[in-house]
Amino acid sequence: MKPERVVEIAVQVSMGNNDSFAEIVEEYQDFVYNFSLRLTGNREWAWDLTSDVFMRVLAKLDKYSPEYPFKSWIGRVTYTLGLNFIRKNKRSVQLESLGGEINFEVPDKSETPDIETDRRMTVEQVNQAIHELKPDFKAIINICDIEEMSYKEAADILKIPLGTVRSRLFRARAELKEILNGTKKD
Amino acid sequence: MEGNMRQFNDENLKNMLRGMGAKAPDGLKSSIMQRVMVYKPRRSPIFWLMPATGVLGLALVLVISMGVFSSSGSNGVPVASNDNIPAAEILTMDTSGGEESGIFAARAALPDEEDTSAGNGMELAESEPSTLGAKAVYAREEVPIGGVVATSPSGYSTVNLSTKIQNSQSQTVMLLSGLHDNDHWKGILTELDKISDPFIRTDNYGNFMVDVGIFEESIEIFDEKVSSQLCYPEDADQGSVLFRVQVYK
Numbered sequence: 414m415k416p417e418r419v420v421e422i423a424v425q426v427s428m429g430n431n432d433s434f435a436e437i438v439e440e441y442q443d444f445v446y447n448f449s450l451r452l453t454g455n456r457e458w459a460w461d462l463t464s465d466v467f468m469r470v471l472a473k474l475d476k477y478s479p480e481y482p483f484k485s486w487i488g489r490v491t492y493t494l495g496l497n498f499i500r501k502n503k504r505s506v507q508l509e510s511l512g513g514e515i516n517f518e519v520p521d522k523s524e525t526p527d528i529e530t531d532r533r534m535t536v537e538q539v540n541q542a543i544h545e546l547k548p549d550f551k552a553i554i555n556i557c558d559i560e561e562m563s564y565k566e567a568a569d570i571l572k573i574p575l576g577t578v579r580s581r582l583f584r585a586r587a588e589l590k591e592i593l594n595g596t597k598k599d
Numbered sequence: 600m601e602g603n604m605r606q607f608n609d610e611n612l613k614n615m616l617r618g619m620g621a622k623a624p625d626g627l628k629s630s631i632m633q634r635v636m637v638y639k640p641r642r643s644p645i646f647w648l649m650p651a652t653g654v655l656g657l658a659l660v661l662v663i664s665m666g667v668f669s670s671s672g673s674n675g676v677p678v679a680s681n682d683n684i685p686a687a688e689i690l691t692m693d694t695s696g697g698e699e700s701g702i703f704a705a706r707a708a709l710p711d712e713e714d715t716s717a718g719n720g721m722e723l724a725e726s727e728p729s730t731l732g733a734k735a736v737y738a739r740e741e742v743p744i745g746g747v748v749a750t751s752p753s754g755y756s757t758v759n760l761s762t763k764i765q766n767s768q769s770q771t772v773m774l775l776s777g778l779h780d781n782d783h784w785k786g787i788l789t790e791l792d793k794i795s796d797p798f799i800r801t802d803n804y805g806n807f808m809v810d811v812g813i814f815e816e817s818i819e820i821f822d823e824k825v826s827s828q829l830c831y832p833e834d835a836d837q838g839s840v841l842f843r844v845q846v847y848k
Contacts, residue, residue, distance in 0.1 A: 434635050438628050446623040460627060467631045471638055539615050558616040586612065593607045 414440050416479030423474040431471070438467055444484065444560065445491050451555040452495035453502075454544040462498050466491045481569065484562075488570035492552055499548055542592040550585035557582050 414437070425433040445466050450459035469490050477486055543551055549571070556567045557578075567578045591597035607615075 431635050431638060435628070435632055438631050438635070442623040442628055442631070443620065446627060447621045450621050456624070460624065460630075463623070463627060464631050464634060468634055468638065471635055535615065536619065539612075539619070554616065558613060559619050561617065586609065590607045590609075590612060593612070 414483055416477075416481070416483055419474070419477055419483045420479050423477060426471065426474055434467075434471055434474075437470070441484070441487050442467075445487060447559070448488065448491045448552075448555055449495060451543060451551050451559070452492075452499060452548060458498065458502070462491075462495060465498075466494055469494060482566065485566045485569035488556065488562075488566070489572070492570055495552075496548060538593060539589075542589055545592055546585060546588060549581060550588060553578065553581050553585050554589065558586075 419437070422433050422437060442463065446459055446463045449462040449466065450456065453459050453462060466487070470487055473490070477483065543554060546554065552571060553567060556562050556570060557564070562570075564575055564578045564582075567582075568575050571578070571581075573581070588597065
């Protein structure tokens with residue numbers, strides 16, 4: 414969504430036309446929900462967090478500056494609220510299987526059902542491995558590798574320098590591989 | 600992971616991650632919109648007082664407030680002059696390697712954030728001290744790096760922060776640590792090369808006070824608590840945060 418359009422919606426919201434906000438929800442609900450799901454590892458919490466993020470965005474929409482990409486801005490809100498959420502709930506966070514709602518590429522038609530099953534299992538393992546990462550590693554993996562956003566966007570969302578984006582992503586991938594390959598030292 | 604015969608490398612891991620994004624479940628949008636439709640923006644009390652007090656009255660209050668806070672911190676401790684603090688220099692510290700490795704690296708960011716030379720990135724975090732370059736510091740995990748330091752809200756020892764030193768935005772930051780002596784703190788801060796000796800002061804209790812500016816975004820994550828004071832040691836039940844930061848505005 415172009416920043417100018419966001420500003421138009423902000424004006425409408427300021428005039429009491431909250432209905433216009435639906436366009437933003439429609440456009441970014443997948444992004445926010447997926448990010449929330451990665452951070453919390455729990456569907457119910459991801460639902461709640463997503464809802465809270467959009468309410469915060471609604472409340473702060475007049476603060477949005479069109480010089481920044483809106484996706485980065487809303488990503489920043491998600492990350493900020495997500496970290497607070499984790500902090501408040503960290504003792505009760507439970508790992509939940511995410512396998513049922515993740516997407517993956519359509520398998521090659523030549524693949525047998527066994528191969529497809531193996532792919533599903535692998536995806537499930539990757540999901541669980543991501544969940545074992547600490548929050549800033551989850552976030553960087555989600556932004557750069559799952560959402561395939563740029564380093565610059567990651568830097569904007571996480572409020573870290575580009576150099577730190579690179580180093581953090583490197584370490585996050587390395588740890589993810591260690592978990593998946595069973596070589597991680599406790 | 601048990602039973603996983605597949606070995607992951609950079610390539611197949613990236614391929615696997617690509618496209619793993621979850622879709623928002625059905626009903627989420629309508630649920631959000633239900634909340635949106637009943638939302639009414641909250642007005643600050645000052646909004647309602649404005650017509651009564653008038654702009655002039657508000658301006659008067661602001662002028663008085665600025666006078667008060669520019670001459671002393673909220674705890675009554677005088678704020679030192681910072682006329683000599685270099686403007687627009689930025690310190691950026693990344694301690695995210697600390698928890699695992701027991702060490703962390705700090706770097707002073709160059710004005711050009713695109714810079715990828717030694718001084719940035721993972722090469723620093725896990726390499727030998729000799730490769731760190733002049734701007735970086737190695738220290739034990741439990742040693743907090745000076746400047747503005749805070750516990751990450753997730754409770755990990757990972758801390759990313761930015762400190763902007765500007766005359767016009769200076770604030771007083773008190774670093775409280777009973778665990779390290781003055782020379783230690785001074786060494787770290789001096790190494791970082793942006794906060795020079797005259798601005799490192801100790802109070803009667805041996806606490807360090809450094810005049811720096813706060814890069815607002817760096818504390819945005821603490822929005823629940825950032826008001827006139829930032830104080831986070833009690834939340835640090837993981838990692839080794841052994842200090843307290845108070846920001847006096």
